[in-house]
Amino acid sequence: MRILVTGGSGFLGQALTRALLLRGDEVIVLSRQPQKHTARKAGSSWASALDQIEHPVDAVINLTGENLFSHPWTARRRERLRDSRIAFTWKLVSWICSQVEPPRVLLSGSAIGFYGIGGEQALTEDSPAGTDWASTLVGDWEKATAPAASIGVRTVLLRTGLVLGDGGLLKPLLPLFRLRLGGSLGNGQFWYSWIHVEDWVNAALLLLDSAAASGPCNLTAPNPVRYREFADALGAALQRPVWLTPPAWALRLLLGERANLMLGSTKALPKRLEEMGFEWRYATLAEALDAIVKE
Secondary structure, eight states, X not given: OEEEEXXXXXXXXXXXXXXXXXXXXXXXXXXXOGGGOHHHHTTOEEESSGGGOOSOOSEEEEOOOOOSSSSOOOHHHHHHHHIIIIIHHHHHHHHHHHOSSOOSEEEEEEEGGGGOOOTTOEEOTTSOXXXXXXXXXXXXXXXXXXXXXXXXXXXXXXXXXXXXXXXXXXXXXXXXXXXXXXXXXXXXXXXXXXXXXXXXXXXXXXXXXXXXXXXXXXXXXXXXXXXXHXXXXXXXXXXXXXXXXXXXHHHHHXXXXXXXXXHOOOXXXXXXXXXXXXXXXXXXXXXXXXXXXXX
């Protein structure tokens, strides 16, 4: 297949592009920083604008979106976060709908933040949306794909959990834990829904190839954990003590509303992947962290 990947220079974009190239797909990477992308070295094509794409594509995988956590959520920052997800997705979908030969499938980035803070509730693809600002952001991001679905493009929404690998969530945590500065957060009893990057890639490929797959799909492992368990497992994998416990009030004082991304409990379960018979290589947190630490 000829596949357009947007946001291809990011952590997930690079991992997915490598897998697509290995199985023989032709990949066009759309990125503001194409010079950083693995695909360029591998001989695949790249573009910095949609109007540079000259030939029809069979599929589009949309992974564009600025980091939610990197800066305070000022009014200007919120606008940038919305534009990088929603405005870009509207632009991409408009381009899809304008094609003489539209792609057969669109996989579009989303997040389990769609559900908001769920407490102890198990959240599946059938659960309702949350009501906070981040949930609304994700919901509007998903709605931007609607015109593609309306013209018959099979559309899958990748509601992604916390992705573990050489990058992503662990990039800032591993150095701290190696320096014996790792710990829990608050009471550590909130749920973290995670997935190993290799399983994320394999799940995305399954959804890309499965003609019956459409709508939202939770990309998480089947065994979410409480954050205290996550911190203890990471310390055990690194053979480091876990002793620091910043109180929740201090994190909220430091990070403002962004602290909800760290302290909010989201117990998302991959109901649809399980129904499709997906097999996780790393179904438990210990397996995932051991593999990452040994890389």
